[in-house]
Amino acid sequence: MNTSGGLPFFGHVIDGEEVASLDDATMPDVDPYTREQWATIACGAAADAEVAVAAARRAFDEGPWPRMGYAKRQELMHRLADLMGEHAEELAMADTRDMAKPIAQSLGDVERSILNVRFFADHARMATADTYPMDSGHHAYLRWEPVGVIAAISPWNFPLMLGTWKVMPALAWGNTVVWKPAEDTPASATILGRLAIEAGFPPGVLNVVHGYGPDSAGAALTANPDVDRITFTGESGTGKVISAVAARNLTPVSLELGGKGANIVFDDADLDNAVHWAVQAIFRNAGQVCLAGSRLYVQNGIYEEFLSRYKAATEALVIGDPKDPATEFSAALASEEHFTKVSGYLGSAALGGGQVLTGGLGQGWGVQPTIITDAPADARVVKEEIFGPITVASRFDTEDEAIALANDTRYGLNAMVFTENLSRAHRVSAALHAGTVWVNCFYIRDLRAPFGGVGDSGVGREGGDFSREFFTEPKAVIMQIEPQANQG
Numbered sequence: 001m002n003t004s005g006g007l008p009f010f011g012h013v014i015d016g017e018e019v020a021s022l023d024d025a026t027m028p029d030v031d032p033y034t035r036e037q038w039a040t041i042a043c044g045a046a047a048d049a050e051v052a053v054a055a056a057r058r059a060f061d062e063g064p065w066p067r068m069g070y071a072k073r074q075e076l077m078h079r080l081a082d083l084m085g086e087h088a089e090e091l092a093m094a095d096t097r098d099m100a101k102p103i104a105q106s107l108g109d110v111e112r113s114i115l116n117v118r119f120f121a122d123h124a125r126m127a128t129a130d131t132y133p134m135d136s137g138h139h140a141y142l143r144w145e146p147v148g149v150i151a152a153i154s155p156w157n158f159p160l161m162l163g164t165w166k167v168m169p170a171l172a173w174g175n176t177v178v179w180k181p182a183e184d185t186p187a188s189a190t191i192l193g194r195l196a197i198e199a200g201f202p203p204g205v206l207n208v209v210h211g212y213g214p215d216s217a218g219a220a221l222t223a224n225p226d227v228d229r230i231t232f233t234g235e236s237g238t239g240k241v242i243s244a245v246a247a248r249n250l251t252p253v254s255l256e257l258g259g260k261g262a263n264i265v266f267d268d269a270d271l272d273n274a275v276h277w278a279v280q281a282i283f284r285n286a287g288q289v290c291l292a293g294s295r296l297y298v299q300n301g302i303y304e305e306f307l308s309r310y311k312a313a314t315e316a317l318v319i320g321d322p323k324d325p326a327t328e329f330s331a332a333l334a335s336e337e338h339f340t341k342v343s344g345y346l347g348s349a350a351l352g353g354g355q356v357l358t359g360g361l362g363q364g365w366g367v368q369p370t371i372i373t374d375a376p377a378d379a380r381v382v383k384e385e386i387f388g389p390i391t392v393a394s395r396f397d398t399e400d401e402a403i404a405l406a407n408d409t410r411y412g413l414n415a416m417v418f419t420e421n422l423s424r425a426h427r428v429s430a431a432l433h434a435g436t437v438w439v440n441c442f443y444i445r446d447l448r449a450p451f452g453g454v455g456d457s458g459v460g461r462e463g464g465d466f467s468r469e470f471f472t473e474p475k476a477v478i479m480q481i482e483p484q485a486n487q488g
């Protein structure tokens, strides 16, 4: 392991080597549970991002990666997945130290990350491409050409999982990548970069550059004309800034942004199931999830009973040290800055008259699993993405009212519906303004299905064929079959 001043050191991974910053700048990596620095990170500036893009450019223009074919790339990616499996504990503990995610959940993220690698490698290898039968004596067919250099910019809430969700389809389709992980959660990205070298990836194919966003490595990547696509997950405001910068070079962007997910429980729902998912929806990863079910709408007839069961299940969560495998809910949020933001929503200005049914401030940088009731529909706690373990519960009478309440948001990433009425399930799913609707479940994903949001939740979709759309340039090839076909 690399060290610096007795602490682990995580460098950039550029052109097949782990390196320090050009000016040797570093940034501290703080464990939000202990509130102490646990590692040191190379802090990239614009110059480091430029070197990384140049390496990716060379690897794309001249190197073997785009030319070796799907099968060979698939083999290398599966080798990387194998190595990730061998290093699962190390990868998971890196995310747990970086953002205080319970280790059991970090290990789950590593499994999903490995699945991302294998799935996208196989998806590209197995893909078919259309042919277009022509009557004119010609034959047209489609080729999925890689686009070039991809900049992937990711957030801190699922550091390895969201990184691989972007990087792996880009690689599988023959592109080269510069990945800038979030400054709060950089360690697992360097480990992945090291493993890619060990797996035998050619230099420059998967580059990791660390640093901040504005005026730093992140912004430099988005402005670089040698970058052919930008895939970003993070805050809606950041997405708007990146879109504007990318437009100057006509660089296409894919944006996965924030959310304020509605969770609608009808009075005919299976209550055990609905309570289970209502807890998961907002308290898994301490609600630091774009998909979080942060607005809970419960039909009047079951409101009291549902709330009392929901409160009991919430209070039963095991809160503790994120490194403890028994911990279900981390005693700390991801950073001091984030703790300050989330805890601000417990103040009376944000609650707007809402009451704390259970929860409140925790210890250190922690907020307990919190349920708010009786907040007016225009309270900040109802309107704004908190990205923390705070849910607002409200009541409704009719199906139409539930739909109107759920759609009363500028976000539109996802929504949940709990009902045993089949017609209602279809009707409400169709009426909800969201990229994903879950019926009687939550978080369940199929990597082929589209993932993304409407409104301020994003632009574009990821997953299976939808990732292919973004990471390839479809090319039409039209061939003459009959020599006389070209004659008038």
Ligand code: NAI
Pocket: 153, 154, 155, 156, 157, 162, 180, 181, 182, 183, 211, 212, 213, 214, 215, 218, 219, 220, 222, 233, 234, 235, 236, 238, 239, 241, 242, 256, 257, 258, 259, 289, 290, 291, 385, 387, 413, 453, 457, 458
């Ligand atoms: P953020 O937007 O602050 O940062 C995300 C990444 O962008 C980081 O790597 C950061 O360094 C970089 N960045 C920031 N400003 C930049 C700029 N001007 N140019 C280039 N790069 C820049 O988001 P954060 O705080 O890390 O993550 C939380 C947010 O992410 C939440 O709002 C959440 O809803 C959203 N999110 C959305 C998901 C989705 O799939 N829709 C999934 C996970 C998180």
Ligand code: MG
Pocket: 235
């Ligand atoms: Mg942020």
